[in-house]
Amino acid sequence: MVATPEIRPHWTPARIASRSLEILREEGLRGFWFKLLGEFCYRRLLILRRPLADPIPAIEARVPLEFGILEPGDLDDYLAFHGDDPREQLEGRFRLREVCFVARSQGRIVCANWACFGSHYIRYIAYDLPIAPDEVYLYDSYTHPDFRGLAIAPALAVHILNHYRDTGVRHAVTAVIPENRANRRARAKSGYLEQGLMGYVGLGRWRKHFHWVRA
Ligand SMILES: CC(C)(COP(=O)(O)OP(=O)(O)OC[C@H]1O[C@@H](n2cnc3c(N)ncnc32)[C@H](O)[C@@H]1OP(=O)(O)O)[C@@H](O)C(=O)NCCC(=O)NCCS
Structure with missing residues (x-):
């Protein structure tokens, strides 16, 4: 599979400071430490899996x-809602036929989650994740900061799970940074179970990837 080229957002000191505070607030000191470690030598993601044959709960968001x-x-609307990824990168996702599900409140995008099949290059761990033919991989779940804690991401997740179950997909898979409590909580509500770990240890350009899945 061809990965879209990495286009990094422009990191100014103010942006780094505000992102550091956001990580400390959302993921705690442990999360901040692992983020720092991740900059140099070690990154990992928890693999979560959700069988679509299991009952899918009805989840109502509070808006x-x-x-x-x-x-x-609609990319302008998306970039106004979530500007972390440059337009060129998002256009690359469309070229790879990846699908972005969105939840709108009064016409405004408040939450999004991308879906793909076949394989997916996970930029965070520089890894080409193989995706089984009966699986959908979901990534980049994001709720606008003004709308968090209203069960919007779980409600959108349920919509996506129902959509893919009805088209014959058997499992949904996603990956989360272990310290991202909000994301783990949101995923647990729609029935995801922790199934494994993937990532790398490395130094400089040398990297050894690992990918463990529970039997
Ligand atoms: C992870 C995320 C998508 C969850 O979306 P959401 O719509 O807020 O989901 P929920 O309403 O179910 O909230 C999940 C958890 O977030 C936490 N939370 C609640 N209010 C919050 C707020 N105002 N701000 C941040 N987190 C909050 C709570 O722990 C909550 O769990 P709880 O309901 O058991 O208390 C959202 O927090 C987000 O966009 N985070 C930044 C991007 C990210 O980390 N994405 C995932 C990796 S790609």
Whole structure:
């Protein structure tokens, strides 16, 4: 599979400081430490898996939502909602036929989650994840900061799980940074179970990847 080229956002000192505070607030000191370690030699992600044959709970967000799929022509709306990834990178996802599910509140995008099949290059751990033919891989789940804690990401997750179950997919898979408590909580609500760990240890350009999945 061809990965889209990495286009890094412009990191100014103010942006680094605000991102550090956000990590400390959301993931605690442990999360901040692992992020720092991740900059140099060790990164890992928990693999979560969700069998779609299991009952999918009904989850109501605490604000009315409309669900939909982002069209390439809606990228300006998406970038206004979540500007971390540059436009070129998002256009690359569309070229790879990846799908972005969105939840809108009063017309405004408040939450998104991307889905893909076949394989997916996980930039964070520089790893080409193979995805089984009966699986969908979900990534980049994001709720606008003003709308967090309202069960919006779990409600969108349930919409996505129902959508793929109805098209014959058997498992949903995702990966989370272990210290990201909010994401783990949100995923647990829609029935994901921890199944393994993947990542790398490395120094400089040398990297040894690992990928463990529980039997
Ligand atoms: C992870 C994330 C998508 C969850 O979305 P959400 O719509 O807020 O999901 P929920 O409402 O179920 O909240 C999940 C947990 O977030 C935490 N939370 C609650 N209010 C919050 C707030 N105002 N701000 C941050 N986190 C909050 C709580 O731990 C909550 O769990 P709880 O309901 O058991 O208390 C969202 O926090 C987010 O966008 N985070 C930044 C991006 C990210 O880390 N994405 C995942 C990796 S790609």
